[in-house]
Every structure is written in structure tokens, then in C-alpha cells.
Amino acid sequence: MSAPTLASTEHPAALALARRSRLRPWEALPWVLAIAFYFVFPRYLGFGTDLLISILFALSLDLALGYAGIVTLGHAAFFGAGAYTVGMLAKYGIWTEPVTSLALAAGMAALLGLASGWVLLRTTGLTLLMLTLCTMGLLEELANMGAQYTGGYDGLDNLPIPPLFGLFEFNPLYPKTQFLYSLGVLFLGFVFVRTLVYSPFGQSLTGIRENMLRMHAVGAPVRRRLVSCYAISAAIAGIAGGLWAQTNAYVNLSALGLDRAATILIVLVLGGYGRLYGAFVGAVAYMTLSHFLAKAYPTAWQLGVGLLLMVIALFARNGIIGVWDGLTRLIRAKRTSP
Amino acid sequence: MIFGVDVASMLLGGVSAGMVLFIVSVGLSVTMGLMGVVNLAHGGFAMIGGYVIVLLMRQWGIGFLPALALGFIITALVSVVFERLFYSRLYRSSELDQVLFTIGLVFVMIASVTLRIGPENQSLTLPSALQGQLDLGFMHYRTYSIFLIGVGVLMVIGLWFGFERTRMGAQIRAAVDNRRMAESLGINISRLFTITFAFGSGMAALGGGLGVEFLGLDPQYPLKYLVLFLIVVAVGGLGRVTGVFYAALIIGVLDFALKQYLPQGGTVFIYALTILLLLWRPQGLFGGKAG
Numbered sequence: 001m002s003a004p005t006l007a008s009t010e011h012p013a014a015l016a017l018a019r020r021s022r023l024r025p026w027e028a029l030p031w032v033l034a035i036a037f038y039f040v041f042p043r044y045l046g047f048g049t050d051l052l053i054s055i056l057f058a059l060s061l062d063l064a065l066g067y068a069g070i071v072t073l074g075h076a077a078f079f080g081a082g083a084y085t086v087g088m089l090a091k092y093g094i095w096t097e098p099v100t101s102l103a104l105a106a107g108m109a110a111l112l113g114l115a116s117g118w119v120l121l122r123t124t125g126l127t128l129l130m131l132t133l134c135t136m137g138l139l140e141e142l143a144n145m146g147a148q149y150t151g152g153y154d155g156l157d158n159l160p161i162p163p164l165f166g167l168f169e170f171n172p173l174y175p176k177t178q179f180l181y182s183l184g185v186l187f188l189g190f191v192f193v194r195t196l197v198y199s200p201f202g203q204s205l206t207g208i209r210e211n212m213l214r215m216h217a218v219g220a221p222v223r224r225r226l227v228s229c230y231a232i233s234a235a236i237a238g239i240a241g242g243l244w245a246q247t248n249a250y251v252n253l254s255a256l257g258l259d260r261a262a263t264i265l266i267v268l269v270l271g272g273y274g275r276l277y278g279a280f281v282g283a284v285a286y287m288t289l290s291h292f293l294a295k296a297y298p299t300a301w302q303l304g305v306g307l308l309l310m311v312i313a314l315f316a317r318n319g320i321i322g323v324w325d326g327l328t329r330l331i332r333a334k335r336t337s338p
Numbered sequence: 339m340i341f342g343v344d345v346a347s348m349l350l351g352g353v354s355a356g357m358v359l360f361i362v363s364v365g366l367s368v369t370m371g372l373m374g375v376v377n378l379a380h381g382g383f384a385m386i387g388g389y390v391i392v393l394l395m396r397q398w399g400i401g402f403l404p405a406l407a408l409g410f411i412i413t414a415l416v417s418v419v420f421e422r423l424f425y426s427r428l429y430r431s432s433e434l435d436q437v438l439f440t441i442g443l444v445f446v447m448i449a450s451v452t453l454r455i456g457p458e459n460q461s462l463t464l465p466s467a468l469q470g471q472l473d474l475g476f477m478h479y480r481t482y483s484i485f486l487i488g489v490g491v492l493m494v495i496g497l498w499f500g501f502e503r504t505r506m507g508a509q510i511r512a513a514v515d516n517r518r519m520a521e522s523l524g525i526n527i528s529r530l531f532t533i534t535f536a537f538g539s540g541m542a543a544l545g546g547g548l549g550v551e552f553l554g555l556d557p558q559y560p561l562k563y564l565v566l567f568l569i570v571v572a573v574g575g576l577g578r579v580t581g582v583f584y585a586a587l588i589i590g591v592l593d594f595a596l597k598q599y600l601p602q603g604g605t606v607f608i609y610a611l612t613i614l615l616l617l618w619r620p621q622g623l624f625g626g627k628a629g
Contacts, residue, residue, distance in 0.1 A: 071433050119617060125433060126376055127620040130572045131613060133565055138609040145602050258561070262441060269438055303449035309442025313435045314427055 021198035030280050034183050038176075045179040051287045052182040053244050056189050058268045058279035060236035065265075066274030067197055068229045069209030070121070073261055074132030075237055077116075077139050078109040080256020082238030084143060084150060085109070087251030090159040091151075098164050102185065102242045109238020110231045117230035121223060133258075140256050155252025159245065170246070178247040185243055189236055194276055196232070205229055209274075266305065269312055272319030281320050346477060348595055354483035355552050356590020357490025362545030362563075363570040364497065364582050365538020371514045371577020373531055375425060376433055378440040380542055381560035381567055382447040387413040387543020388555045389451060392460045402465045409547050410540040417539030421532050429531075444560045451557040462550040486548060490583075493541075497579045510534060514577035569612050573623050581624025 037048055057079055064070045082105035089095040089104065120131045143150045150156065161170045168177040196202050204225055207215045215222050245251040254260065263286075271282025294301045316323050366380040391409035394400045400408065420443075428436050468485050471478040501507040509530055512520040521527050546555065553563060566589075574585030589608065596604030615623060 065434070071437065073437070123616070123620050126370070126576070127572070127616050129376065129433070129437070130568055131616055133568070134609045134613045134616075137565055138606060138613065141606040141609060145606060258565070265438070265441075269434075273434075299449050299452045302445050303453070306442040306445025306447075306449060309438050309445065310424070313431070313439035313442065314424065317435065 017198070017203075021194075030277070031183075031187065038179060038183075042176075045175045047287075047291055049175055049178045049182045049247050051283055052179070052186045053240050053247070054264070054267060054283040054287055055279050056182075056186045056243070057237055057240035057264050058271070058283050059189060059193055059276075060233045060240060061264055061268050062273055062276075062279050063193060063197070063236065064230055064233040065268065066278065067202060067209065068205040068226055068233075070226065070230060071125075071129055072132040073129055073258070073265070074134075074136035075233075075264060076256045076258075076261035077132075077136040078113055078234040078237035079241035079244070079260060079264075080136075080139060080143070081109045081112050081234075082106065082241030083245040083251045083255040084241075085238070086242040086245040087156045087159055088149065090161060090245075091156045093160070096160055096162050098161060098170075098181070098246055101246065102239050105238045105242030105245075106235040107238075109241070110235035112238075113231040113234025114227065117227040117234070121226045121230060136256060136258070136261060140253060143253060143256065151252070153253055155250055155254075157250035157252075159249045159251070161246050161249060170249070175247065182243055182247065185239065189239065190276075193236070197276065201225070201228075206274075266309060268319075270308070270319050272321035275318075275321055278319055278321055285320060347479060348598065349591060350479050350483055350487070352591030352594035353587060354486040354490075354590075355594055356587040357486045358545055358549035358552050359566070359570050359590050360490055360545075360583050360586035361493060361548060362542050363567045363574070363586060364493075364579060365541040366567055367571045367574055367582045368510065368514075368577055368579070369535050369538045370571060371575075372510060372534055373425070373429055375428055376436045376440065377425075378437060378564060378568075379443040379447065379560065380539075381563050382444050383413055383417055383539040384542040384546035384549075384563075385447065385451065385555065385557070385559040386416060386546070387540070388546030388550055388559070389455065389460065390543065391547035392462050392550065392555060393455075395462065402468070406544055406547050409543045413543035414536040414540035418532060418536045421535040425535065426528065426531070444564075447560060448557045455557075457557055460550070460555040462547070462555070464551075482551060489548065494579065494583045501579050506530075506533075511577075569608065571622075572616060573612060575622030575624045578622070578624050581622060584624055585622070 034048075034052070038045065041048065057075075060078070061072075061075050064072060064075070082102075085105040085108040086101045089101060095101055095104065116135050120128060120135070123131060144152055147153075163169045164177055164181055168181075170177055197205070204215065204220050207220065208222055208225060212222060241255060244255065267282040267286045268279060269282070270286050271278035271280065290301065293304075312319060318325070362381070362384045365383075366377060369375065369377055369380075387409045390412050391405045394405040394408055395402065424439065424443075428439055431439075464482060468482045470481055472481040472484050474484075501511065509520065509525045512523070513525060513527060513530060517527065546559075553559070570582060570586050570589055573589065574582035592608060592611075593604065596607055600607070
């Protein structure tokens, strides 16, 4: 019996892939919630903007760490590169228009990601970890040293950011524009990342993470894929950094340091890495808790975050979403078995 | 002549700082080489040791040397608890899990010390025999720095002997090179891990106490020097005692000299050199073939 020849789009594997990337109804939820937030909490829009930027940054890390398996401790380097690109261009009156500034920030961060990735991604494991740390440290020290251009430790403040599209005024005190602008950028970034991870390119990244040797064996251009993924991830981190600089109207050394790199890593693993919505869940959980607890009880907060990380590393490798998945599976199993 | 004395004092300062770096980092190199755990919390054990030593001396009036010994023992015992309870579960985990766990542990250590003792910088009063200047014939130099150099040299000799000439050392070297083979030869790996981890943490504690003069001692210590300790280990090579020794000396002298002559850009130089070195020799300057 000869199997009827299927068109390539009807092949079971192709159908399975298409099913995986299908939009589900609940995927509208984050955006509905974000819009609701805009109307319900007008006084917390500044916090909301920070939250959206963190989601975008965590999403960029997810691409490199969660999908391609590049264990990096230096992702804040790209966030900082984007932030300083926007900041310096605006401060010295070279280029201030918000949207194109973000594009420039993305380009700068992507260049940095491409150059450093091309060199660093030859290595793996501890060496790679050290190299990402040292690259970030190098940038941080350079920003500190070039005080006449970067403002050194104090950074650059009062960045002149003109109205968005020439119409909507940026105002840090009443940040309606910032929130909607950041939401728009995050949406575009998310759609891009979602499309990317379900594309053959994204599939090959997962393959590289799971078994690099086998991907070499099937002829996938492993190194090129890793470097491109790293550069794309860097570009998105750069956009997040640029957005951060624009909405705060300042940029300083806190944009690129171990603190920021560690925080975003915590945000991502708290939500769950290697899954699109981990960045959302992690950022909401972490930022909300931190907003209310970190300022009031900084030391207890640090203790709590530390304990949480230890528990995640030992018991809950897939973060909140992983725990949720496990629970729903458990309940479903109980229901089906009499 | 003035220039000669200048160079000599710079070398002495750098070498004694390097000795502290060596004493703290050597345990990290051996445990990372042996167990393959990326232990970002190593500096935390140095901090615990430093605090134990400082508090023993201040609260109970114990002398400097006995306090060092007690700091070594107490920190080693604490680290055994951590190793058995937590680290032993991480040996087969991914690097990311190890990084997360040890960062979490650093946070917990920092927060606990801040809560119990307070965020301020601690100081340590050296015994009078170690204060002041020592006449070296051609110049005077701080006695404590000379003492540190002596201690460091004794330690590297002792460690070298222990590593190269004892049964235990041979077992560790065997396990670093090929863990499975060592296990199948009947070496009790988990016991070896515990002992090595305890010893490495105890050494870090000594370094924490001896280095209060150079590195200070406050709750942020483990994060502040994390990258520095990691650089020493990466440059020296994993599981290499002598490699770490040379690396610590090089970095100590370089750091000391750069801070004096190039106070603005010194750290950039060290980062850049480390990046270039790791690209050239991922296994470190003194490491064997990467494996």
C-alpha cells in the first residue's frame, strides 16, 4: 500500500508545527490586562512603564538563554548600549526623535552583539560565562572612564526627548504617553519574537540547545545560528535600554552592571525560561513584589529573593509557569483517573 | 635609586595583595575543577570567615592567629553543611541552575550578615608584632605585607606538597582529570568532594580574615569581588594550585600598579586582558589541555 503523497503543508510534522504556533484565545490576556491597567491605575503608569520595559528585556534574554541555551551573565551590556546610544545622541543634540532613536539603539546593540557573539560564542560553559561578565565589566568601566562623554558615575540627565510623532508630549510626571508607547514597542517586539521562535530558525535554536552535536551532524550552521540569535537578542535588549533612557529622560551606570544583569536573569527564571510568557509572568511577579517590598524592607527582600532563587534552582526549574503546568497536569490526571 | 625603591615597594604591595587573592581563590579553583560547580558563592565563605575572625577577636579577645585557625574550622564546618544539603544536588545540574543557586546563596549570605551584624565596614586590629614597618636592609616596608607574603609562600608550598605528594592529593588530581575513571578505581568521590569543599571554604575564610586590610569587609564583599576571584581562577586554570598562585600574583601586581599609575582606567585593562587571554587559551594561562 503506497501512502498518498502529501503536500508539504499537510505533512503531519508540518501540521504539528503549525498547531504549536496557532494563536490561543488566552494570548490576548496580557494585552487586555495592560490596557485595563492604563485605565484602572492612572497613578501607577510610571511603574507600569518600568514593568513593560522589564518584560521586553526579559524577552530578549529568553531568546538567548531560554531558546538558544547561551548562559550569559552579561546581558545588561546590550541594555546599557541601547540606553547610552539614546542618551548620548539626545544629550548632545545629534538625534532626538524617539522612534528612530530606538532603531539606532537596536542597531548599536546588535552590532555589539554581533561582534562580541562572533568572538565569544566559540567558547562554552564557564569560559563563556566569564567572557560575558568581563565584556559587561569592560563596557561599564569604559562608560565610567569616558566621563566627559557619558557623564561617568552620575550619567546624563534631563535628556531632551521631543514629542512622539511630533504630537504626544513625553512627561515623566504624568506618563500616559510613555506607557502606551512602551506597550506598543513591547507588542511589536513580542510579535517579532513569537514569530521567530516558531519559525524554522527558532526550531533550530532549540535543537542547538538540546543537542549541539546532533545539530552539527545534521548540517545546521550552529555557530552562525547562535551568533545571529545573540545579535537579535542584543538588539531587543538595546531597544529595551533605549526605551528606559527615553522614559526616564536619563541614563547612568546602573543601566549596565551586574545588578541589572542578575535582576533580569532572576525575573526570567522566576517566570520560566524557554517559554514565551515566562518573561511576562516573571516580570509582573518580581516587579510588583519588589515595588512594594524592596523599598520598605530592602534586606528582607534580598533574603527572600535569595531563598527563592535557591528553591527555583533546586526544585522548580521552570519557574512559576512550570509549577502551574505541573499543577494543571496533576489535576487533570486526577480527574481522568476514577 | 629612588626609582628602584619605588618599583620594589610596588612589587611588594602587589605581591602581598596577590597572596590574599591566591588564598581566597585557590579553593574556588579546586572545587570548580573537581566538582564542575560554578560556585559564585565562594566569596561568601570568605566573608563568613572574615566576620568570624573579626568578631572572635573583638568580642572574645582571642588573638589573631588562634582566631584565624578558628575561622578556618568554623567556616569549613558551615560549608560541609551547605555541601551535603545543597551543593551535592547540583553536581549533575545545568550550569544555569548552579549559577542561580549560588547567586541566591550570595543574596542570602549578604542579607543575613546585614541583618545580624549590620551593613557597616568592619576593621581588624592587628597584633602589635605585625604593625609598623620592617627594615629590609635597602628599604622599610609594612610588616604585615611581608607577613602576608610569608604566609602565602608557606601555603603554596604546603598545598603543592599536599596536592602532588599525598594520597589525597593524587585522588583529587585523578578526579579532576577523569572523574568516572577515578570513581571506577574505587575512589570515594562524594567524600572527596566534601573534604575538598570544606578545605577550600576554610582557605577562603583565612583569605577573608587576612585580607581585611586590602579588601575591607562588609556584607557586599561576595558580590564586590566576585568577578575578581573568578578572573584569578579563569586565568590560573581550573584545579591548578600553582596556576592560581601565579595568576593571583600577576593580577595582584597588575592591579596594584594600575591603581597607582592609571587610577582611572586600571580595571578596563584587566578586563580586556582577561578577555583576550580566555579567547587565546580558554583553559587559562596555566591550565592543562581543556577537557
